Amino acid sequence: VTDWLRWHAAYDDPGSSLARRLGVVRGRIREALASAPGGATVRVLSPCAGDGRDVLPELARGGHAATAMLVEMDRTRAVGAADRARRLGVDGTLVVVGDAGRTSTFSQALPVDLLLLCGIFANVSEDDIRTTVGAVPGMLRSPGTVIWTRGDSAPDLRPSVRRWFVAAGLEEVGFDGGTGPFGVGVARLVSPLDAAPPLPERLFTFRR
Numbered sequence: 388v389t390d391w392l393r394w395h396a397a398y399d400d401p402g403s404s405l406a407r408r409l410g411v412v413r414g415r416i417r418e419a420l421a422s423a424p425g426g427a428t429v430r431v432l433s434p435c436a437g438d439g440r441d442v443l444p445e446l447a448r449g450g451h452a453a454t455a456m457l458v459e460m461d462r463t464r465a466v467g468a469a470d471r472a473r474r475l476g477v478d479g480t481l482v483v484v485g486d487a488g489r490t491s492t493f494s495q496a497l498p499v500d501l502l503l504l505c506g507i508f509a510n511v512s513e514d515d516i517r518t519t520v521g522a523v524p525g526m527l528r529s530p531g532t533v534i535w536t537r538g539d540s541a542p543d544l545r546p547s548v549r550r551w552f553v554a555a556g557l558e559e560v561g562f563d564g565g566t567g568p569f570g571v572g573v574a575r576l577v578s579p580l581d582a583a584p585p586l587p588e589r590l591f592t593f594r595r
């Protein structure tokens with residue numbers, strides 16, 4: 388899929404699997420924010436953020452001081468995200484137009500308490516998914532949370548992705564949508580790894 392305008396339009400149909408996925412993702416973001424240690428500013432990173440319709444409304448609910456970096460390659464989507472942040476009054480949001488596959492694009496935002504990897508894993512190679520999952524312990528501040536999505540498009544990699552997160556040292560918090568067209572996984576870095584692997588320069592490249 389390269390027509391991201393059309394892809395995002397599916398959100399407008401409340402019965403679409405994308406709209407249902409959004410409800411699940413937002414619920415999981417809400418849970419992650421609620422379980423973040425009180426007192427500290429919650430740091431959030433959303434690579435390939437689209438227009439930020441998942442995380443920004445949840446940050447707008449308040450409850451935590453937060454800073455968020457949203458990285459989006461498509462300028463129109465990025466402007467949409469920045470407008471949404473402004474409209475919702477989510478201070479502390481930085482929208483970066485750039486390549487989220489390169490770790491240097493967002494390295495100054497790391498480590499984060501909440502990492503969103505939504506809408507990425509169906510668009511990159513299996514090797515890139517493994518590289519990205521393996522990098523997550525080096526991107527999170529313990530007990531940070533990663534929320535990821537992957538649809539059922541063949542080959543259905545959802546069971547593998549769940550295993551790869553555990554193998555990378557994270558604990559699975561939950562997984563929704565196993566038999567449906569989407570999957571939303573949540574995992575947490577309960578204790579920091581003794582030596583998190585250094586971040587690779589590149590996590591993924593979107594397939595055309």
Ligand SMILES: C[S@@+](CC[C@H](N)C(=O)[O-])C[C@H]1O[C@@H](n2cnc3c(N)ncnc32)[C@H](O)[C@@H]1O
Pocket residue numbers: 391394434435436437438441458459460461464485486487488505506507592593
């Ligand atoms: C499937 S959409 C997901 C958007 C959002 N995360 C969501 O779940 O609603 C993928 C998004 O990634 C953006 N994108 C593609 N390649 C990118 C890259 N290398 N860096 C940053 N954004 C990218 C696209 O423009 C598109 O908005």
